Amino acid sequence: MAPKAEFIAASTLGIKSPETKLQGASLIPDLWLEGRTKIDGAEGLWRIHDGIYDLTDFVESHPGGSEWLKLTKGTDLTEAFEVHHLTELPEQILKKYFVKNAKTKRNSPFTFNENGFYRTLKKEIRPVLKNVPKQSMKNTNFICDAMVFLLFLFAILATLDWNYWLGNLAGIILGMLTIATHNYTHMKDNFRMYYFQFSMLQVRDWRITHVLSHHLYTNTIIDLEISMLKPIVQYLPVPKTLFQQVKSVLSMPFVYLTYFYGSIIRRIITARKCKYQNLKLTDLTGLSLPLIMYMFGGRSLWETLLMWSFILTVGGTFMAFIGLNGAHHHPDIFHDGDTPRNAEDYDWGLSQLDSVMEHKEVCGSHFLVLINFGDHCLHHLFPTLDHGVLEHLYPVFEDVLKRFDLNLRFVTKWDTLLGSYQQLTRIEPNPNPPDLKKYPGRPL
Incomplete structure (x- = not known):
């Protein structure tokens, strides 16, 4: 079956894939956005739920930064609006920009009913957020700042001693730094989000592939973090030959080793396709590491680039191994093609519970959570919150889970590692919705 048909056939949620230039979209995030403009029914403006809004006059004054609205113009940003705004004020502001009702039904199956799981949880955490110790966020900043210092120190010493x-x-x-600072890319524009670019991953592209795609449509056919690995790796439960199954498993070390380099290639392709109009001066942030290594390492340019390349390889391997085997891929986790909980009225928050597992080993440790994509479900539910805040939400979170007769699944790292490889070879969709009671809840 052709890759394009595979994606479309896999969807059991009624989501239409951005069919236009689908294969190119795997490499070029901008083409994914272009495809969304053709299927989201936003009529060239911004769609939220069933309303069309003209936010043109609000773009430059958007508190989170203008880039968010520039990227999403012409698309349905319902999920992004709901998930990125935790107070009621944005809904009041939005009313001023209403134009008309949308002509078509939403392409997304996810709902945000007032008494549903996600909106209930969002209402319950608001008073908690007012009392979260500011020290928690300061600790995150300190850890990330310290890792930046250590990165440059050891990179210079490695070059100097050729060690x-x-x-x-x-x-x-x-x-570790790239994982820890990826959360800054979810927030309003801030200087620490550029720490992320020392890996040569770019904030702008990441905001498309990770924030606007993966986080909002996790494990569906429009999750770019799944589609960009095709045809090398296929996580969806679609027909696969034995060769394709073996290829997916054996290709994973290659994916790990080249993870950061893939970003460089995508950025070059994206820049050329967009005639370099999406380039920014901040894109050069990542080059500050090899520049400092060259200035203080006492080696030739070629030797410096060689050591930098080695550091990128190790860093990309670490991030990809943790990320791809950490939370989302396991036979008991929902992937597009499996039987969904309720395709007609699928609460977005429930979709996140269905597509995430947590690690027992990192629970309760601020540092381990930061460098292991820990507290992952809460991070998906409230991505704009600092990781230091998330641990304070568990009492309310667990209370709401109990109220809705739900459970957050905690497993070992070995479970998710083994499960990730099992998922690569899975060809049969799960006939039953995810069973959230199969695994125990948060360790005490």
């Missing part, structure tokens, strides 16, 4: 052990340490720190 691959130190280079390996710098690479591991780079991987």
Whole structure:
């Protein structure tokens, strides 16, 4: 079956895939957005639920930064609006920009009913957020700032002494830093989000592939973090030959080793396709690491680039191994093609519970949570919140889970590692919706 048909056939949620240039969209995030403008029924403006809004006059004054609205013009940003705004004020502001009702039904199956799981949880956490200790967020900032210092220190020393052990340490720190600082990319524009770019991953592209695609449509056919790995790796439960199954499993080390380099290639392709109009001066942030290594490492440019490449390889391997085997891929986790909980009225918050598992080993540790994509479900539910805040939400979260007779699944790292590889070889869709009671809840 052709890749395009595979994607469309896999959807059991009624989501239409951005068919236009689908294969190109796997490499170029901008083409994914272009495809969305053709199927979302936003009529060239911004769609939220069943309303069309003209936010043109609000773009530059948007508190989160203008880029969010520039990227999403012409698309349905219902999920992004709901998930990124935790107070009622944005809904009041939005009313001023209403134009008309949308002509078509939403392409997304996810709902945000007032008494549904997600909106109930969102209402319940509002008073908690007012009392979260500010020190929690300061601790996150300190950890990330410290890792930046250590990254540059060990990268310089590795170059100066030509020591691959130190280079390996710098690479591991780079991987940890990239994971930890990815959360800044979800927030309003801030200087720490550019720490993320030391990996050569770009904030703008990441905001499309990760924030606007993966986070909002997790494990569906329009989750770019699944589609961009095709045809090398296929996580969806679609027909696969034995060769394709083996290829997916054996290709994973290659994916790990080249993870950061793939971003560089995508950025070059994106820039050329968009005639370099989407380039910004901040894109050069990532080059500050090899520049400092060259200035203080006492080596030739070629030697510096070689050590930098080694550090990128180690860092990308660390991040990809943690990320791809951490939370979303397991035979008991929902993937598009499986039987959904309720395709006609699928609460968005429930979709996140169905597509996430948590690690027991990192629970309760601020540092381990930061470098392991920990507290992952709460991070998906409230991505704009600092990771240091999430641990304070568990009492309310667990109360709402109990009220709706739900459970957050906690497993070991070995469970998700093994499950991730099992998912690569899975060809039969699950006939039953995810069973959230199959695994125990949060460890005490």
